[in-house]
Amino acid sequence: MAMGWKLVVDTADAAAQAEFWAAALEYEVEDPSTLIDQLLAAGHLTDEAVLERDGRRTFRGFAGIRHPDDPFDPTSGVGHGRRILFQDVPEHKTVKNRLHIDIHAQRGGLDALVERLEALGATRVTEIDKGPAGHWWVMLDPERNEFCAS
Incomplete structure (x- = not known):
């Protein structure tokens, strides 16, 4: 059986990069707001771990995009197919991408x-x-x- 995978890209602004690449690839930005609301209500997540973008909550420093035709988890918004995850890192890009x-x-x-x-x-x-x-x-x-x- 084939392994599941996602491409992870280091970023300075995960949400902005997700929006750019979703538009560029005609993908959808994942919407984790239902999961975030549940985690906040249960006290498993603090407000500092969340940011609001375009009227919905997302995880600070992380944003995913997925192909619109692929299945996804409706609670977490995580795609189960062609997916790219953007994650903020403290260091800046210094050389050509590998x-x-x-x-x-x-x-x-x-x-x-x-x-x-x-x-x-x-x-x-x-x-x-x-x-x-x-x-x-x-x-x-x-x-x-x-x-x-x-």
């Missing part, structure tokens, strides 16, 4: 994809054109993590 995400455009849609990603807060860095081997842009997300749009 792992990155590629976002693929529909045929002939690279310019529109890059423009949409820029509108969300991404930055173009380098255009790569390898002819028949591919054409893509190296880009940066709002925290300057590299990714490719092709």
Whole structure:
């Protein structure tokens, strides 16, 4: 049986990164507000561990996104499929990522994809054109993590 997994990305602002990547990938930001309300009511969580974002409660320093077609737990909001978790860490990014995400455009849609990603807060860095081997842009997300749009 295949193992379950999620990609975890270190961040300075997990909630903001989750919002960017959910919009970029057309995913959904996970909503843990039901679980948080239960944990607060039971005294298992303090108000300091929670922040409010877009009218709902989320865990301070953690935010997940999931594919909208994949199953998820309705109480925790955690996806049971294609999922990325963003977690705040104290240190800042200092070197090139060792792992990155590629976002693929529909045929002939690279310019529109890059423009949409820029509108969300991404930055173009380098255009790569390898002819028949591919054409893509190296880009940066709002925290300057590299990714490719092709």
